Amino acid sequence: MTAVTPAPPAVRPAPVDAVPPDRPAGRARLRTAAGFAFGAALLFAVAPLMLSDFRLALLAKYLCVAMVAVGIGIAWGRGGMLTLGQGVFFGLGGYAMAMHLKLADAGPGGMPDFMQLYGQLDELPLWWRPFASPWFALPATVLLPMAVAFGLGSLVFRRRVRGAYFAILSQALAAAMVILLIGQQGTTGGTNGLTDIKGFFGYDLDDPVNQRMVYFIIAGTLLALLALTRQLIHSRYGELLVAVRDGEERVRFLGYDPASVKLVAYVVAAGMAGLAGALFVPAVGIISPALIGIVPSIEFVIGVAVGGRATVLGPVLGAVAVAWARTALSERFPGTWTYLQGLLFVVVVAFLPGGLASLWSLARRRDVGAQPARRRWLSLGRRRVERTEVPAA
Amino acid sequence: MTVLFGQLFTGISIGAVLLLIAIGLALTFGQMNVINMAHGEFIMAGAYTTYVLQQSITGAGLSLVVALPVAFVVAGTMGVLLEVLLIRRLYARPLDTLLVTWGVSLMLQQLARDVFGSPNVQTRAPELLTGNVALPGGLTIANNRLFILALALAAVAALTLALRLTPLGRRIRAVVQNRDLAAVSGIATSRVDRTTFFLGSGLAGLAGVALTLLGPIGPTMGTNLIIDAFLVVVVGGIGQLKGSVIVAFALGVLQATGEYLTTLSVAKVIVFVAIVAFLQWRPQGLFTLRTRSLA
Numbered sequence: 001m002t003a004v005t006p007a008p009p010a011v012r013p014a015p016v017d018a019v020p021p022d023r024p025a026g027r028a029r030l031r032t033a034a035g036f037a038f039g040a041a042l043l044f045a046v047a048p049l050m051l052s053d054f055r056l057a058l059l060a061k062y063l064c065v066a067m068v069a070v071g072i073g074i075a076w077g078r079g080g081m082l083t084l085g086q087g088v089f090f091g092l093g094g095y096a097m098a099m100h101l102k103l104a105d106a107g108p109g110g111m112p113d114f115m116q117l118y119g120q121l122d123e124l125p126l127w128w129r130p131f132a133s134p135w136f137a138l139p140a141t142v143l144l145p146m147a148v149a150f151g152l153g154s155l156v157f158r159r160r161v162r163g164a165y166f167a168i169l170s171q172a173l174a175a176a177m178v179i180l181l182i183g184q185q186g187t188t189g190g191t192n193g194l195t196d197i198k199g200f201f202g203y204d205l206d207d208p209v210n211q212r213m214v215y216f217i218i219a220g221t222l223l224a225l226l227a228l229t230r231q232l233i234h235s236r237y238g239e240l241l242v243a244v245r246d247g248e249e250r251v252r253f254l255g256y257d258p259a260s261v262k263l264v265a266y267v268v269a270a271g272m273a274g275l276a277g278a279l280f281v282p283a284v285g286i287i288s289p290a291l292i293g294i295v296p297s298i299e300f301v302i303g304v305a306v307g308g309r310a311t312v313l314g315p316v317l318g319a320v321a322v323a324w325a326r327t328a329l330s331e332r333f334p335g336t337w338t339y340l341q342g343l344l345f346v347v348v349v350a351f352l353p354g355g356l357a358s359l360w361s362l363a364r365r366r367d368v369g370a371q372p373a374r375r376r377w378l379s380l381g382r383r384r385v386e387r388t389e390v391p392a393a
Numbered sequence: 394m395t396v397l398f399g400q401l402f403t404g405i406s407i408g409a410v411l412l413l414i415a416i417g418l419a420l421t422f423g424q425m426n427v428i429n430m431a432h433g434e435f436i437m438a439g440a441y442t443t444y445v446l447q448q449s450i451t452g453a454g455l456s457l458v459v460a461l462p463v464a465f466v467v468a469g470t471m472g473v474l475l476e477v478l479l480i481r482r483l484y485a486r487p488l489d490t491l492l493v494t495w496g497v498s499l500m501l502q503q504l505a506r507d508v509f510g511s512p513n514v515q516t517r518a519p520e521l522l523t524g525n526v527a528l529p530g531g532l533t534i535a536n537n538r539l540f541i542l543a544l545a546l547a548a549v550a551a552l553t554l555a556l557r558l559t560p561l562g563r564r565i566r567a568v569v570q571n572r573d574l575a576a577v578s579g580i581a582t583s584r585v586d587r588t589t590f591f592l593g594s595g596l597a598g599l600a601g602v603a604l605t606l607l608g609p610i611g612p613t614m615g616t617n618l619i620i621d622a623f624l625v626v627v628v629g630g631i632g633q634l635k636g637s638v639i640v641a642f643a644l645g646v647l648q649a650t651g652e653y654l655t656t657l658s659v660a661k662v663i664v665f666v667a668i669v670a671f672l673q674w675r676p677q678g679l680f681t682l683r684t685r686s687l688a
Binding site for chain 1 (some may be wrong): 422426427428479482483486487488489491492493495496497498499500502503506507616620623624627656657658659661662664665668669672673676
C-alpha cells in the first residue's frame with residue numbers, strides 16, 4: 001500500500017444495523033414467512049381491491065422505485081458503497097425495454113416514430129437492431145446494467161477507490177449517461193426520451209385490465225427480489241459483506257478479497273435497478289433522461305435512508321412512503337415538497353442513520369431493558385477516537 | 394495552428410472555471426475529508442450577490458469589484474454556518490455528510506427560487522470585459538475569459554502563499570497531515586476547521602461572481618458545475634493544491650479537444666473514461682500526502 005489520504009478522524013461509523021440480537025432460528029423463520037405472506041396478501045389482494053385504477057398504477061410506479069431501493073439497501077446499507085448513480089442502471093433497463101416495445105409497436109421492418117422526426121435516418125441504427133428480438137431485449141434489461149456495473153466496479157474496487165471517491169464517480173457516471181442520451185437525440189429520443197409506448201408483448205397498455213396485469217407482474221417481482229435479498233443477507237456472503245463494510249482491511253488480512261465481495265453486491269444492486277427500469281416502462285409508458293439523471297439517482301437513496309438502509313424491508317417501505325408523499329405534496333405545494341425533501345435528507349441521515357426501522361428495534365430494546373438505546377441515535381457529537389479501528393477512507 | 398491554439402485556450406478557460414470552483418472544494422475536502430454538496434449553492438449565492446449589488450450599485454465595473462469581497466464573505470458565512478450546525482457533528486461519517494449537504498443544497502435552491510424567482514436572471518458585464526483581445530495570427534481571446542483565468546490564478550497564488558507563510562496556513566497544513574497529532578500539539582482543530590470552511594466556501598462565492606460574466610444566474614447553476622469540480626479534486630488528490638491546478642487545466646483541455654473532435658456529449662463520456670482509467674494508475678489522485686496509515 002503506498003498511498004494515502006490524510007487520516008480522517010479514526011472513529012467508527014455509527015452502526016446502522018437495526019437487526020435485533022439473535023432470536024431462536026425457528027421462530028425467526030416463522031416470523032419471516034408470516035411477514036412475507038402478509039406482504040403478499042397486501043400487494044395481491046388488498047391493494048387491487050381497495051385502490052382505483054389510477055392509484056394502482058401509481059403504486060406500480062412506486063414499487064419499481066422500491067426495487068431500486070432494495071438494491072441500494074444491499075450495496076449501501078450492507079456493503080457501505082454509497083452509489084449515487086443507480087439511475088444509470090435503472091435507465092439501461094428502462095431503455096432496453098422501451099427500445100424493444102417501440103420496435104414491437106412499429107412492426108417488423110418499421111422504425112420508431114421519433115426517429116423519422118429528428119433523425120433523418122433512412123434505416124434503423126445498428127445497435128438498435130438486436131432489441132427487436134425479445135430474446136435479446138428481455139435478458140438485456142438485467143444483464144446490460146450488470147455488465148456496466150461489473151466493468152466499473154471491477155476497475156474501481158480493485159484499486160481500492162471507495163467511500164466518497166466512489167460516490168462521486170458513480171454520480172459522474174449518471175451525469176455522463178444523461179448528457180450522452182440527450183446529445184444523441186436522433187437515436188435516443190434526446191430530452192423527451194422514449195415516449196408513447198402502447199403495447200406490451202401484444203397487450204394494449206391503454207386497457208386498465210392490462211395495466212392491472214403489469215401491476216401484478218411488478219408486485220410479484222418485488223416479492224421475489226425481497227426473498228432473494230433476505231437469503232443473500234442471511235448467507236455467509238451477507239455476513240462477509242457487512243464485515244467488509246465495517247472493516248475492509250481486517251477482512252483483507254483474514255484472506256478474503258474485499259473487492260470481489262463488494263463487486264457482487266454492486267452488480268446485484270445494478271441488476272435490480274435494471275429490472276425495475278424495465279418494469280417501470282410498461283407501468284408508466286415513458287423513459288427519459290429526466291428520470292435517470294443525477295437528481296433522481298440521489299432521490300432513490302433518500303427512501304432507503306428513511307426506511308432503514310441496513311434492513312430488508314426498510315428500503316421498500318421508505319421508498320414507497322417517500323414516493324407517495326412526493327405525489328401527495330408536490331401536486332399541491334411544489335415548493336414545500338422541495339424544502340421537505342431537503343429536510344428529510346438532513347434530519348434522517350444526520351439524526352436517525354438507522355432510518356425508521358431503527359425506531360422499532362430501539363423500542364424493543366428499551367422493553368427488554370438491555371441498554372439505554374437513547375444515546376445511540378440522539379448523540380451526534382464527536383465520538384471518542386478508538387485506536388484499534390482502521391480509518392475507512 | 395490557429396485552431397490548435399484556439400482549442401487550447403478554450404480548454405484553459407474551461408479549466409479556469411473548474412479550478413476556481415475546485416480549489417475551495419480541495420481545501421474543505423482535504424481538511425475534513427467530507428464532501429460538501431452545498432458547495433454548488435455557495436457558488437449560486439456568490440452569483441446572486443453580484444446580481445443584488447448591481448441593483449443598488451449601477452456601475453457594472455464598480456459593482457463587480459465590490460461583489461468580489463462581499464460574495465466571498467456571504468458564501469464564507471454560509472459555509473461556516475453549515476460547518477457549525479451540521480458538518481462538524483458528522484465528521485465520522487463522510488458518506489452521510491454527502492447526503493446531508495445534498496439536502497441542504499436542495500433547500501438553498503428552493504430558497505433561491507422563492508426569493509429571486511425560478512427564471513434565470515442576468516447581470517451586466519463591465520464594458521472592459523465584453524471585448525476581445527486580438528492576438529497575432531488571427532486569434533481572439535474574450536476579455537471575460539482572461540479575467541476569469543487571472544482571477545483563478547490569483548486565488549490559487551493567494552491561497553498557496555497563505556498556506557505556506559501564515560501561521561493559519563501552517564495550522565491548516567498540520568491538521569490536514571495529521572489531525573490527532575495537531576490536536577495534541579495544541580492546535581485548536583475545530584477552530585481551524587471553521588476557518589478553512591470559511592475560506593473554501595468564500596472561494597465558491599468568488600467563483601459565483603466570475604460565472605456571472607459567462608452566463609445567466611439560476612437556482613440550479615451550481616449543480617451542473619459541482620460534479621466536474623469534484624472530479625478535479627478526486628483526480629488531483631486531496632491535501633495539496635497543485636494536483637487540483639494541474640488536473641483542472643488538463644480536464645479542461647481534454648474536454649475542449651474532445652468536443653472539437655467529436656461532440657459535447659461524447660466528450661463528457663471521454664472525460665469520464667479517462668478519469669476511471671487514470672484512477673487505475675493512481676487511485677489516490679495525482680498527488681498524495683504520504684502517510685503510514687492504512688487504507
